[in-house]
Structure formats: structure tokens, C-alpha cells
Amino acid sequence: MASMSMRRRTFLKSVTAPAVGLALTTRLQGQAAQAEQARRVLLTGDGLGLGPLEYCRLLERTAGSEGFRRDSYLHGGPVEALEQRFAAILGKEAALFLPTGTLANHLAVRVLAGERRKVLVQADSHFYRDEGDCGQLLSGLNLVPLGAGRATLGLEEVTQAVAQAAGPPYPAPVGALSIESPVRRLKGQVFDFAEMKKVCAYARQQQIGLHLDGARMFLASAYTGVSPAEYSAPFDAVYVSLYKYFNAPFGAILAGPATLMERVSTLRHQFGSLIYQGWETAAVALHYLEGFGDRYAAAARHGESFLRLLEADRRFRVERVEDGSNVFGFALSSGGTLDAMRDRLAESGIFLGAAKGSTETTIQINETITRRPPDEIARAFGAAV
Numbered sequence: 001m002a003s004m005s006m007r008r009r010t011f012l013k014s015v016t017a018p019a020v021g022l023a024l025t026t027r028l029q030g031q032a033a034q035a036e037q038a039r040r041v042l043l044t045g046d047g048l049g050l051g052p053l054e055y056c057r058l059l060e061r062t063a064g065s066e067g068f069r070r071d072s073y074l075h076g077g078p079v080e081a082l083e084q085r086f087a088a089i090l091g092k093e094a095a096l097f098l099p100t101g102t103l104a105n106h107l108a109v110r111v112l113a114g115e116r117r118k119v120l121v122q123a124d125s126h127f128y129r130d131e132g133d134c135g136q137l138l139s140g141l142n143l144v145p146l147g148a149g150r151a152t153l154g155l156e157e158v159t160q161a162v163a164q165a166a167g168p169p170y171p172a173p174v175g176a177l178s179i180e181s182p183v184r185r186l187k188g189q190v191f192d193f194a195e196m197k198k199v200c201a202y203a204r205q206q207q208i209g210l211h212l213d214g215a216r217m218f219l220a221s222a223y224t225g226v227s228p229a230e231y232s233a234p235f236d237a238v239y240v241s242l243y244k245y246f247n248a249p250f251g252a253i254l255a256g257p258a259t260l261m262e263r264v265s266t267l268r269h270q271f272g273s274l275i276y277q278g279w280e281t282a283a284v285a286l287h288y289l290e291g292f293g294d295r296y297a298a299a300a301r302h303g304e305s306f307l308r309l310l311e312a313d314r315r316f317r318v319e320r321v322e323d324g325s326n327v328f329g330f331a332l333s334s335g336g337t338l339d340a341m342r343d344r345l346a347e348s349g350i351f352l353g354a355a356k357g358s359t360e361t362t363i364q365i366n367e368t369i370t371r372r373p374p375d376e377i378a379r380a381f382g383a384a385v
Contacts, residue, residue, distance in 0.1 A: 036349065041377060042368045044353025046219060046245040046326065048288075049368070055249065055284065062283040070279040078282035083253065085289065090238055091229040092255035096264055097282065099273050101241050102131045104252040105213055107264045107271070108237040109176050110139040112209025116175025117141050118165050120158060123148035125180040126213060142172070151181060151189040151323065155198045162206055177203050180213035181231070182220050187362060188327035190220050193231070200234035210234060215241040215252075216325070218292060222300040223325045236260065245296070245366065246288045248281040295367055300326070302374055303365035309378035315385055318363075331360035332385070344384035350377060 042049050050058075062068065062078075071077035079097050087095040098104045105127045113119055119135070121128045123145035127135065135141040146161060147153045158177070166173045177199070181191035200210055212235040217228055232238045237260060242251035254264060268274055307328060310316045319329025330352075332338065338354040338361060345352050354361040369377070 082282040090232040094258040094261040095255040101252040104239040104254040113175035124185040151183040152192045176209040178211045188325040242285040246285040248285040251281040305374035326365040
């Protein structure tokens with residue numbers, strides 16, 4: 001019996017020792033990966049670039065919290081909490097979760113325009129250029145583009161467009177005005193706020209519905225000093241993206257009067273977008289929404305210090321967008337390709353979004369810029385040339 005017991009202990013040691021070693025190795029590897037992640041700087045995109053494992057860890061913590069309950073067909077749970085939070089931040093009566101920003105823009109403008117289906121838009125706006133003509137094809141809207149190559153529409157050109165639409169011989173009055181700010185296609189250029197208020201005041205006098213595509217509005221606030229609530233105030237409906245910098249896997253918020261949100265809610269169902277549950281994306285957005293304003297203000301300051309260091313280095317050329325926000329042009333002063341530099345930066349954990357063979361790209365400032373001191377990032381650029 002003693003011999004059998006000894007053999008059993010020996011066998012157990014031989015089995016458990018490698019298993020313990022493997023578990024320890026896996027744990028250390030995981031810790032090393034997290035440490036590396038904590039220093040990764042993304043100079044492309046508006047958010048943190050979360051991966052599947054990061055989403056899973058965050059959702060596990062959220063779902064395991066006391067009192068957590070999921071939504072059912074977008075009612076209750078984190079979805080309802082997110083809607084209420086955004087309505088309060090934006091100063092609107094109600095808010096509604098939608099799966100995409102394209103749907104948010106489309107349904108808001110559709111409802112605001114009503115039977116007056118002519119809609120004024122910026123020529124470079126997402127609604128006009130990047131949404132597959134959904135408003136025209138699915139809602140019979142007639143989008144009239146203004147102001148090509150710039151974010152700001154002047155009061156005079158809007159007044160002229162409205163008068164022309166309502167004039168003889170065949171009047172077709174404008175029913176809605178949609179404004180995007182910042183404008184993605186114009187490297188984050190922001191609509192001038194003073195002119196925005198004038199245009200909106202005139203449109204309201206003409207009983208024209210007002211929609212703000214504020215997908216990146218919270219980013220703009222750090223550069224303009226205009227709060228999201230101030231940006232939202234002149235508009236009937238306001239859309240904010242949940243995935244760009246609130247890091248959710250998908251989703252959008254549309255805010256406005258309760259009656260407007262009720263009508264959009266009905267259309268959401270009719271357009272096949274009343275999904276069974278949205279707690280996963282709402283929980284992530286809620287997590288990153290709290291304290292975002294302060295965190296991103298710090299990121300903008302951090303980014304400005306870094307960009308000034310690049311501008312002081314004659315090997316680099318930085319382009320600042322007039323009335324810009326978090327997007328900056330970047331190139332080598334020599335005019336050479338960025339391939340080798342991009343690859344060397346990636347080896348040091350700094351990621352520049354330059355396509356293969358390109359001689360210029362953009363630097364986008366997001367929260368990851370605060371993971372390292374500005375001078376350290378600038379030195380890495382210098383070493384990578």
C-alpha cells in the first residue's frame with residue numbers, strides 16, 4: 001500500500017507540475033500583452049481600437065456587476081440608461097438607440113422634412129456622399145448640396161437656396177437642413193459656430209427642420225470650447241456615434257423631442273432595426289462616456305504638445321486644417337514614402353495609418369496619445385526616419 005501511495009504521489013507531481021507551469025506562463029504572457037497594450041499609441045482612428053478580448057473582459061465585468069440586467073428589444077437595461085444619459089448631456093427631451101449612424105441621419109431627416117422633401121446638405125457631408133443615397137431611394141428626399149470643399153454654409157447661400165426652392169414657377173419648399181460637424185471628408189473641419197447659430201435661427205423662422213450629424217461632436221468640443229449641449233441647442237435632432245470614440249462595437253444615439261423620437265422609434269422597427277438586444281454596445285459606450293470630456297481634453301493638449309515637437313523638426317511637415325479638430329496632415333519634408341518609417345514606428349508600439357507607398361497621411365488624435373509623454377513619441381518619430 002505504501003508503495004502504491006508513493007507511486008500515486010509521484011504521478012500526481014508529474015502531471016500537475018507542467019500544468020502549473022503552463023498556467024503561470026500563460027498568465028505572465030497575458031500580463032505582458034496587457035502591459036504592451038497600455039503603451040500602444042494609435043495615430044489613426046478616433047478611438048482606442050479595442051480588440052475582441054478587451055471587449056470580452058469589459059462585458060464580463062459589466063454583466064457581473066450587482067443589479068445588472070440586459071435590455072429586451074432595446075427596452076430597459078444599459079440601452080435605456082444610455083439613452084437617458086445622452087438626453088441629459090445634449091439637453092434634449094429624449095434619446096433613442098439605433099444600430100447605425102446612417103439610419104440615425106436618414107430617419108431624423110425623413111421625419112423632419114415630412115411632405116416638404118427638399119433637404120439642404122453640405123456637399124461633402126456623410127449623409128450626401130457616404131450613405132448610399134438612402135434618403136433619396138428609401139424616403140424620396142431631394143438632397144440639395146451646398147458649399148463644396150468647406151464645412152461652413154453661409155447664411156446668404158442658405159437663404160438663396162431656400163428662396164429659390166420656394167420660388168416660381170414650380171415651388172418645392174425646403175423641409176429640412178442637415179449639418180455635419182466636424183466633416184469627416186474635410187479632415188475634421190468644423191462648421192463655424194457663430195454662422196451655425198445664424199443659419200439655424202433663419203431656418204427655424206422658415207419652419208425648416210434642423211438635424212445635426214454630430215458623430216464626432218464630442219471631439220470637436222475639445223478644440224472649439226463649445227460644449228455638446230451648446231452645439232445641440234439650435235437643432236431639432238442630433239446624432240452621436242457610439243463606436244468612433246466611445247469605443248462600442250456599433251451603434252448610434254439620436255436625441256430630440258419625445259414626439260420626434262417616438263416617430264423615429266416606429267420607423268426603426270419598420271426598417272428592420274429593432275434588434276433583440278443592444279446591451280453589449282450600450283454598456284461599452286456608457287463605460288467610456290463617463291469622464292470622456294476631461295479625458296479627451298487632456299488628449300487634445302497632449303496631442304498639441306506632440307505636434308509642436310514634430311513641427312520643430314525640419315524633417316517633418318505637419319498640415320493644420322483650417323477650423324480643424326483632431327485630424328492633421330503629415331508627410332516627410334523630403335517627400336519620400338512613409339513605408340519604412342511606419343514599420344519602424346510599429347515596432348516601437350506607435351501606429352501611423354499610412355497606406356503602402358504613400359508619401360503623406362493623417363495623424364488623428366485620440367485617447368491613446370496620453371499613454372506616453374509627447375517628447376517620447378516625438379523621439380520615436382525622429383528615430384524612425
